[in-house]
Structures are given as structure tokens and as C-alpha cells.
Amino acid sequence: MSRHREITFAEAIREALAEEMRRDPRIIIMGEDISSDYYLFPTTRKLIDEFGPERVRDTPISEATFTGAALGAALVGLKPVVEIMFADILTFAIDQIVNQIAKIRYVSGGQIKSLPIVIRTRNGTAKYAGACHSQSLEVWFAHVPGLIVALPSTPYDAKGMLKAALRGNDPVIFFEHKLLYGYKGVVPEEDYIVPLGKANVVKEGYDVTLISSQLMLHEGLKAAAELEKIGIKVEVIDIRTLYPLDKDTILKSVKKTGRLVVAHEAPKLFGPGAEIVATVAEELFEFLKCPPKRVAMPHVPLPVSPALEDAILPNKEKIKNAIIEILRK
């Protein structure tokens, strides 16, 4: 039995990388400044001391090229992990991700059996980081056949899902939320994985289903705890991966509660909630007691002004209000 141990989300990521790199010599990691002690994010700190500059590769600011290089390296048997500092910067690498990595197995008629490429990046608010360092772009990639889209919400899931990604055979876009890096949670010392494609019922309830992930999951859990005090039982589901989307878990819950709220940081229009609500409407229309609700960003970029960001980002209060509203119907 391992002792009860709490580590941060960022430490969980770093542990997953270190343990998998020990386990599998084919894994290399590439990204800007990742070996530096002075890099903004601590998820790769000191890995270079153990694995050396051959496997922990600082790159020039050439996201398209080192992402394409990850594909080339994978084609000759390596397992590259690419770090794109902010999700917003995935824009530079998007041809390589969308047209090359996602499609090479298909257009080659399945000549490539294993394509283990993990693209780690960071989305969501960092508190006032502004329009090009705060976006949540997961739907862009979930929309492309050939990619897996992971959205871990806890240190336990971050470690287990990253390990699953590194042991799989498909390219994974792995979104880490910047504001969750300091969040602590129980992470066992022994090896485990969290399979990709399986949602997690974080809290059981029967009045309303709340579907979310990452920062908004935690906001939703706070909202659910407050509502519990006034007798409202919210079932909270962490989707964990946007693709594959675990429809079974979602549908089972909505069948039970008959009410659905989806919360996410991405803009509401064409966001993850649109797909989830459409899926429920297609499959379970007759079970719905009232129209579903989405709590999300308006269709605007995120401004730096704290007054503006705080006003437009979804949060605990907005989720709580949406749940109360839906229960009044």
C-alpha cells in the first residue's frame, strides 16, 4: 500500500514524462526552453539532468517545423512528445497537425500502424494573459478525424492520461490548463494509467447533469457543493477527452436526471457544449425535462483588463445560476 500522497498537477505531468522516459527509450521531448530552470512552466524541469540533451531537446521558435519533425521521428520508430508553450501557438503547427499527423495513416492506406505522437500544450485563462495566451482551442482538433483530444482536470488524471497517451498508438493533443498547474491532488506512487475515452462521474446526483472539464469542472464542483446545501443534487461529469467523446456516460446520466448543463471556457458558439447538447438531443430528446443550457465564453477574444476578463469568463456563480434556472423550468 502506498502512502497517501498529494502532488500538484504540474508535478504529475513531470512525473508521467520522467517515468515513461525511463520505461521507454524511444520517447524524446521537444519544445522551446524546456530544459531551462528559468522556463515559465515547471513541467519538464530537470528532466535534462536525467535524460540528457539528446532526449530533452530545446527547439528554436519554429513550431511548424519541430511538430513536423515529430511526425518524421515517429515514422522511423521514435515516440516524440512536442510541447507547444500555449495552445494559441498551435496555429503555427496546424498544417503539420491537421494535414500531416492526423492523416498520414489514412492516406497511406494504413501503412503506419503506430503513430505515437503527443502534443502537449496549455489552454485556458492564466488570469489576464490576454487574447493570444488564453484561448481554449480543443474543439478545433476534436473536429479533425485522426486526433485524440485530452483535457485532464486533476493531477491523478493528468498523470494517468499522459501515460495512456504515451503508451498508445495514436496522435494525442494533450491540453493542460495553466491555472490548474498548482492544484494539488492525490496521486499514487505506483504505476497506473487512465484510459483515454472514458468520462468520469466525479459526483453523483439526480436533479441535473453538469458536464465539464478542466478549470470549469472545478468551478462546477464548487457550484454543486453550494447547491447541495439547499438540497439540489448535481451529477458532475468530467469528460476527460473531447475525442473520443464518452457518449455512454453522458447519456446514462442525462437519462437519469433529465436536465443538462454544459460548462466550458471556449466560446459558446460551436464549442464543446454544442456537440454534447446535440448528441443528447439526437439520442435522448424524449428524456429531457427542459431545454439544456450552456455556460461558456461569449464570442469575443479574452481582454487583459481584469475587470473585463472576470466579467466574461464563465465561473462558479454563472454555473450555479444556470443550474437553478434549469431547475425552475
Add this chain to the structure above:
Amino acid sequence: MESFENIGLNKDRLIKIYERMLIARYADMKGYEMFFRGEIPGYFHSYVGQEAVAFGVIEALEPGDYITVSYRGHAHYIARGGDVEKMFAEILGKATGVCKGKGGSMYIIDHSKNILHSSGIVSAPIPVAVGIGLGIKIKKEKKVVATFFGDGATNEGVFHESLNLARIWELPVIFVIENNRWAITSHVERMMSAYNPSVRAVGHNVPIYVVNGMDFFEVYKVSKKVIKEVRERQMPAVIEALTHRFHGHTRIDPAFGVYRTMEVTEWYKTSDPLLKIRLFLVHMGWLSEREIEEIERRAREEVEKAIEAAKKAPYPDISEAYTDVYADYPVEK
């Protein structure tokens, strides 16, 4: 003393190369005709005129070396010993195609021949080659990777980034610029700050070799030297081959009459790389005119037979549309 033996050429080998080049030539002549008749789904990019580039470099590579190629990759596949029938089956979207008909003309990818990547997106295979070079380096293999792309691709950012990355990481990548001077209908003079795209590599500290891409012997000889250096030093290099695309880029732009005159394309044809080898074979007395005509007839027949067989081959089963998307996960239908 400079000799054919010094660079690994001899009579028998040259005749075999000529036979394969003829097949590549007839295949793209036929494909181009079929494309105009609307018999080809999607697109078709003819390599006619540029054969000396693919054959010159590929003949100088070892079989274990890797290749990435642009959307104009038919001759490269033939140069690597590819099967014409499988290539046409791919172009026609048939189940027997080299990629099961799912890639089409722009994806003549064959991992059994170490052609690891191609793309319909201009310049996309360049960084992929850098990654293959990285794999070679990390696995400590004595291999190289050659990536083929046109002059137009050197206007994309990844060309510059790839030169930089391959240089700072010291990777065995050979960047082969097939400079036919035309990006669809736009001439390099209009689209490029430098007349020769390879000079752009100066700033990245990567050595440059400019060759007459209409001359198989020159491309081969220079490639042999460059590949040896890249293999030994594990450092990148650029080969710029000046060449001519006899045909239009695709169907919408004719070979001549719009952005270049017939005289220009006819002038291109006077430096036909196949004609040069043919003349040489006869001149040396290695083949008689009759023997050459026989070889040409056989090549034409092989291509025609392959096309007929590819036409008769079945389309993939509809279920194929749903395979090869993920390895570990089901597909959402």
C-alpha cells in the same frame, strides 16, 4: 582519373536506369492524357521533363535511405523500383493501389521502399524529413534522408525553419530543390527575392550544390558526393537542380499558350534528360538504334498494360472508408 566506375556507373546499370526513366516518362505522359480526358479522380501533377532529378538523386542513395516527396512524386516511386500498376491503381483510387486508393496521385507513399511521406500541401514533407533525420541520428544509423520539393516550396516558412533546425541539430538531411522556375503559373522572377532559391540556405550555413537538373549524369555525380558527405558528417546539404516542367502544373494551366509560349516549352524539350542518355547509349555503341527502339517499345507496353490492369482493378470496399483513422479507437460514423 575521373571515370564511370569511380561513381558506380557502368553500361548495364545505365541501361537499367534508362529503362526505369522511360517507364516514369510514359507513365506521366499517359497519366497526363488520362487527366485531360477526365479519367483520373482528383489531381494529377506530371513530372515529365524533370526525371533526371529524381533518378539522379535516388540512384545515388542507398536502399536503406529515406525519402519524403512532394505531390509530384510518381517518378521518385518508379526510381525506387515501384510497381507501375500499383501506382496507377492508387491514382485511380483502386483497392490494389499502393495506399489502397485512399491517398491518390499526390500520395505515392511506400514504406517498403522507404518513401515515408508525401503531401498535397506544398512544403509539408520538408520538416517531416528533418524529423526522419533526427530519428537517424538518435538511433545512430548511418543513413540519410532526401526530401524533394519545388522552388515554390522555398517561399514557405518551414523551408527556412527546416534548414535552421537541421543545421543546429546536425542532421543528415538532403534538401533537393526541383527548381522548374514555375509555381503553377508564377515565375520565380516574380515570386522570389533571390533568383536561385538555394542561396537562401547561405544564411542557415548549409552547403549548397547547384546542378543541371536536365542532366542525369551531373545530378547523379554531384548527389553521390553530397550524399557521401552528409552520411559521413551527419550534416545537412542543399542540392538545387535546375529543371524544366514540360507540362502544365495540373489540368487548368496548359503546357504553353498562356503563361509561356510554345517556343519556350519546345526549347525546354531540347534538353530532354532522356534524349541525352539515349544519345549517349548509341554514341558509345552500347545499344544499337534497333535495341533502343525495342527497349522503348517494351517500356511503353509495360505502362499500357499496367494502366489497363489498374483500370480493371476493383474499387475498395465501402468499409475501407472507415479504417486506418485510429489504431486504438473506433471511428465515429
